[in-house]
Amino acid sequence: MAAIYVVAAAVTCFKLLLIPSYRSTDFEVHRNWLAVTHSLPISQWYTDKTSEWTLDYPPLFAWMEFFLSQIAKHFDPEMLRVTNLNYASDATILFQRLTVIVTDFMYLFAAKKFCDVCVKKTKGKESVSSNIYQNPSLIMAVLLMANFGLLIVDHIHFQYNGVLMGIFILSIVCIYQNQFLQSALWFSILLNMKHIYLYVAPVYFVYLLRCYCYNPNKQGSKFSISSFSLLRLIYLGMIVLTVFGISFGPFIYMGQLSQVLSRLFPFKRGLCHAYWAPNFWALYNIADKAASIIGTKLKVLSSVAVEEASMTGGLVQEFSHTVLPSIKPIYTVILTLLAMLPALIHLFLNPQKGGQGFVRCLVLCGFASFLFGWHVHEKAILIIIIPLTLLILEKREDGRLYLFLSTIGFYSLFPLLFTQFETPIKIVLLILHCLYSFSSLSNIYRSASTMLPVVSWYESLYLLGIIPLEIYNSFIHHVLKLNISLPFIPLLLTSVYCSIGVLYAWLRFYSTTLKSSTHKTKTS
Amino acid sequence: MGLLVEVCVLVVISIALRWSVSQNTYSGQSKPPMYGDYEAQRHWMEITLNLPVSDWYRNTTNNDLQYWGLDYPPLTAYHSKICGYIAQYINPDWVRLYKSRGYESYYHKLFMRYTVLVADFLIFLPAAVLFYLAQDQLDDKSMLFGLMVILLYPGLILIDYGHFQYNGISLGLAVLAVACLGSELQMIGAALFTLALNYKQMELYHAMPFFTFLLGKCFKAGPFKGLFELIKIGITVIITFLLCWSPFLTSVESAKQVLTRLFPFNRGLYEDKVASFWCSLSVLIKLKNILSQENLVLLCLSTTLLCLLPSSLHLLYKPTITNFKYALVNSSLVFFLFSFQVHEKSILIPAISVCMLANREPLTSIWFLSISTFSMLPLLVKDGLIIPYIGLSVMFLIACVYISQPFNNQKPDSLSTLKKINVSYSLLFLPFFIPSKQLGNTLIISLADTTHDNRETEWKNPKV
Numbered sequence: 001m002a003a004i005y006v007v008a009a010a011v012t013c014f015k016l017l018l019i020p021s022y023r024s025t026d027f028e029v030h031r032n033w034l035a036v037t038h039s040l041p042i043s044q045w046y047t048d049k050t051s052e053w054t055l056d057y058p059p060l061f062a063w064m065e066f067f068l069s070q071i072a073k074h075f076d077p078e079m080l081r082v083t084n085l086n087y088a089s090d091a092t093i094l095f096q097r098l099t100v101i102v103t104d105f106m107y108l109f110a111a112k113k114f115c116d117v118c119v120k121k122t123k124g125k126e127s128v129s130s131n132i133y134q135n136p137s138l139i140m141a142v143l144l145m146a147n148f149g150l151l152i153v154d155h156i157h158f159q160y161n162g163v164l165m166g167i168f169i170l171s172i173v174c175i176y177q178n179q180f181l182q183s184a185l186w187f188s189i190l191l192n193m194k195h196i197y198l199y200v201a202p203v204y205f206v207y208l209l210r211c212y213c214y215n216p217n218k219q220g221s222k223f224s225i226s227s228f229s230l231l232r233l234i235y236l237g238m239i240v241l242t243v244f245g246i247s248f249g250p251f252i253y254m255g256q257l258s259q260v261l262s263r264l265f266p267f268k269r270g271l272c273h274a275y276w277a278p279n280f281w282a283l284y285n286i287a288d289k290a291a292s293i294i295g296t297k298l299k300v301l302s303s304v305a306v307e308e309a310s311m312t313g314g315l316v317q318e319f320s321h322t323v324l325p326s327i328k329p330i331y332t333v334i335l336t337l338l339a340m341l342p343a344l345i346h347l348f349l350n351p352q353k354g355g356q357g358f359v360r361c362l363v364l365c366g367f368a369s370f371l372f373g374w375h376v377h378e379k380a381i382l383i384i385i386i387p388l389t390l391l392i393l394e395k396r397e398d399g400r401l402y403l404f405l406s407t408i409g410f411y412s413l414f415p416l417l418f419t420q421f422e423t424p425i426k427i428v429l430l431i432l433h434c435l436y437s438f439s440s441l442s443n444i445y446r447s448a449s450t451m452l453p454v455v456s457w458y459e460s461l462y463l464l465g466i467i468p469l470e471i472y473n474s475f476i477h478h479v480l481k482l483n484i485s486l487p488f489i490p491l492l493l494t495s496v497y498c499s500i501g502v503l504y505a506w507l508r509f510y511s512t513t514l515k516s517s518t519h520k521t522k523t524s
Numbered sequence: 525m526g527l528l529v530e531v532c533v534l535v536v537i538s539i540a541l542r543w544s545v546s547q548n549t550y551s552g553q554s555k556p557p558m559y560g561d562y563e564a565q566r567h568w569m570e571i572t573l574n575l576p577v578s579d580w581y582r583n584t585t586n587n588d589l590q591y592w593g594l595d596y597p598p599l600t601a602y603h604s605k606i607c608g609y610i611a612q613y614i615n616p617d618w619v620r621l622y623k624s625r626g627y628e629s630y631y632h633k634l635f636m637r638y639t640v641l642v643a644d645f646l647i648f649l650p651a652a653v654l655f656y657l658a659q660d661q662l663d664d665k666s667m668l669f670g671l672m673v674i675l676l677y678p679g680l681i682l683i684d685y686g687h688f689q690y691n692g693i694s695l696g697l698a699v700l701a702v703a704c705l706g707s708e709l710q711m712i713g714a715a716l717f718t719l720a721l722n723y724k725q726m727e728l729y730h731a732m733p734f735f736t737f738l739l740g741k742c743f744k745a746g747p748f749k750g751l752f753e754l755i756k757i758g759i760t761v762i763i764t765f766l767l768c769w770s771p772f773l774t775s776v777e778s779a780k781q782v783l784t785r786l787f788p789f790n791r792g793l794y795e796d797k798v799a800s801f802w803c804s805l806s807v808l809i810k811l812k813n814i815l816s817q818e819n820l821v822l823l824c825l826s827t828t829l830l831c832l833l834p835s836s837l838h839l840l841y842k843p844t845i846t847n848f849k850y851a852l853v854n855s856s857l858v859f860f861l862f863s864f865q866v867h868e869k870s871i872l873i874p875a876i877s878v879c880m881l882a883n884r885e886p887l888t889s890i891w892f893l894s895i896s897t898f899s900m901l902p903l904l905v906k907d908g909l910i911i912p913y914i915g916l917s918v919m920f921l922i923a924c925v926y927i928s929q930p931f932n933n934q935k936p937d938s939l940s941t942l943k944k945i946n947v948s949y950s951l952l953f954l955p956f957f958i959p960s961k962q963l964g965n966t967l968i969i970s971l972a973d974t975t976h977d978n979r980e981t982e983w984k985n986p987k988v
Contacts, residue, residue: 006922009919016915017916018544018547133530420631421637432540
């Protein structure tokens with residue numbers, strides 16, 4: 001029995017144990033979508049307003065909910081009535097949790113495929129091959145399959161990121177294997193299931209253009225404009241358009257395209273999500289607030305002007321800044337594009353053999369969208385961490401960055417689970433992730449022992465700083481009875497502390513990527 | 525360094541499994557008027573906190589013994605009192621005399637689950653780790669395997685964190701006692717076992733092996749040194765008993781009162797469906813109709829003692845630590861099968877004994893532990909724990925069988941035949957499990973356990 005199957009089975013069994021945990025409003029969101037797709041005709045899917053949680057994912061996801069709803073009716077038909085808001089019978093909970101677990105098999109399959117295809121096999125010793133702390137492909141399997149973020153977000157908070165990440169990884173595996181058309185197919189399907197992946201679409205565009213449409217046979221050698229193949233571009237276009245056609249076709253036919261698009265891209269929300277994602281704007285907000293406080297104290301600003309600008313205070317609102325310029329959606333788009341541009345240009349000029357260059361660019365675009373995007377959820381950190389996981393076995397730098405980013409990134413997900421019963425679980429699972437990832441990667445990359453293996457001393461200090469921060473957030477804040485007067489302080493602290501780490505990781509990863517090219521040999 | 529990390533990982537995984545089971549319903553949740561074991565434990569906190577010690581085991585106006593009267597020895601009562609103090613500090617409504625009966629809330633459940641976790645963290649988890657770390661003769665792989673078995677054993681997790689009990693404390697103390705005896709710390713071991721016994725009287729299942737092992741060791745040590753050892757151990761045990769029972773030794777009456785609560789012989793031969801010999805036999809022969817109550821008790825006593833003799837005598841003549849561990853398994857199984865008034869949860873005691881043998885008999889242990897959890901299935905279903913049961917059992921089976929693969933290559937062929945028989949036996953259960961009529965379920969479970977247990981007793985080869 002191969003070890004990888006044991007890992008997959010054990011993780012699946014653990015997911016069963018998480019069934020009765022806390023569910024967020026996303027649970028009701030998906031129940032509503034099951035009901036809408038089941039009980040209403042297609043023409044009403046994107047127009048129905050019975051529930052406040054309207055359908056805001058692209059059509060292929062709606063079709064997935066439709067197919068799931070056919071099974072749902074055998075569990076509890078009541079959940080499929082659109083008017084049954086917040087319905088959560090035991091059968092409903094069981095069914096929905098099971099759908100996440102079952103759709104996760106796509107993710108487990110994709111992870112296994114990646115480990116089989118893209119990870120170099122260890123030669124030799126029998127004892128290493130089944131040791132999950134030493135066998136590289138097993139380490140990759142565990143870090144992918146038992147991913148802390150996915151467990152927390154999918155199986156407790158409730159979402160379907162597993163199946164989406166599975167499709168994402170499958171398209172990446174196709175790139176590794178130079179199966180460009182298949183990769184485009186998978187990615188188009190992914191885009192039509194959750195449009196947040198639009199953020200990484202430029203990477204696919206650039207890479208497929210460079211490696212498939214130009215220079216089809218000599219990747220990495222001298223680039224010549226004349227090797228552009230129009231035929232290949234047409235093939236690509238056909239695949240993409242077919243998928244989009246199947247997805248949006250019915251709605252274009254019904255003339256609902258603009259309605260669907262308005263559901264998919266609601267720009268009325270605020271700059272920051274309710275719980276500030278640890279991105280650039282969180283720091284921007286803090287800087288603004290700090291400047292306004294100092295300004296008022298120094299009598300440079302009038303206190304009237306300060307009162308007019310209100311903080312989000314944990315709710316989704318529009319707000320304007322006092323000292324620093326206010327941010328409009330268009331500014332975030334421009335900044336995000338600017339942040340992505342160097343990476344994309346680098347990819348175009350230096351597409352490395354295999355898929356590492358591609359994945360590096362994916363990670364960088366993920367970073368750019370996370371750090372500078374409009375209304376970013378902290379869950380989006382997963383779009384950075386999971387592709388980054390695919391790189392950890394190649395270079396020491398990447399392993400080190402993964403350890404740093406995964407720890408701080410997963411910690412930033414803590415505010416998602418704010419109920420008391422979930423506190424031990426999230427702490428214990430994060431400790432488990434850290435113990436495992438640090439010890440197994442230190443087996444791969446022998447390190448001089450600093451405080452924590454593989455990472456440098458200042459990174460270690462920063463990561464260890466999570467411990468006092470969490471102690472404050474979970475215990476001292478309550479003991480000091482500040483949770484009534486200043487309830488947003490823990491969120492603020494977490495967000496700001498993690499932003500610094502994420503920004504640092506981004507800059508570091510950018511410099512590593514830009515320095516790497518096809519001429520340099522890979523070192524571990 | 526690598527070993528320490530792997531041990532930590534196992535411990536953290538076991539905590540994660542324990543806490544995630546805590547989310548489920550406990551026994552008697554939302555089921556007035558009597559509720560279940562959870563309410564019993566809460567009630568004991570109420571009683572021990574608010575009433576004087578002399579009233580704890582007596583039927584008084586304030587202490588109605590019919591409503592979950594205390595029926596565990598004094599250490600449980602002291603533990604309940606400590607928890608009661610903490611509960612009162614957090615929210616007095618939880619332990620108000622009379623008024624808190626049937627109290628249920630999110631935060632109360634959180635508190636109660638935390639008490640189990642803290643107790644395990646302080647006692648059971650360190651005991652398990654120390655037990656395996658103390659075995660120097662084992663290589664790392666075997667040690668980690670044994671640790672995995674004992675930490676991930678589904679039965680204990682489901683009962684302590686699902687149904688709600690504090691078995692981790694008494695079992696942890698017993699495991700620690702065995703570890704001490706293995707490291708030649710006889711007096712500490714004896715004291716720890718006495719404490720375990722004074723936490724739950726079910727530890728009597730282990731009493732015979734402890735007694736005969738220590739006695740055998742004293743015999744081996746020669747006439748003078750042996751007698752001296754015996755006296756030392758005897759004094760340790762007596763002092764520990766006196767310390768635990770001191771509030772109740774003011775009169776013969778009060779001591780007798782406690783004993784009647786601990787050993788209620790006026791109940792039936794067995795309760796509910798339990799995989800003991802008598803329960804299985806009752807399908808064919810209704811002993812209740814043939815023998816009187818006294819004779820039934822006598823029958824149980826005599827069969828138990830008879831079946832105890834072989835392993836006890838063997839241990840007396842060859843008191844090695846390996847024989848001791850096998851004797852623990854034998855003794856607890858004999859008591860489970862043949863004694864009076866056995867609860868299905870008592871299978872945990874043989875199970876933990878088997879966990880301590882896991883590295884010697886990997887596949888048999890895994891098989892027995894899976895069966896023992898399965899035997900508690902009616903109870904688990906009643907508590908709404910079927911999904912955690914499936915999750916934990918499948919995980920346990922797959923992970924342990926996979927990790928044990930390197931050891932099985934060295935075992936003799938007879939074990940592989942045993943394995944085949946076991947596997948086919950397990951498959952036999954599946955069709956009976958789903959459309960389970962009470963009787964069919966009982967019969968199959970008790971037959972399976974009985975035949976398996978008998979095979980276990982034969983398998984106790986004296987490996988010195």
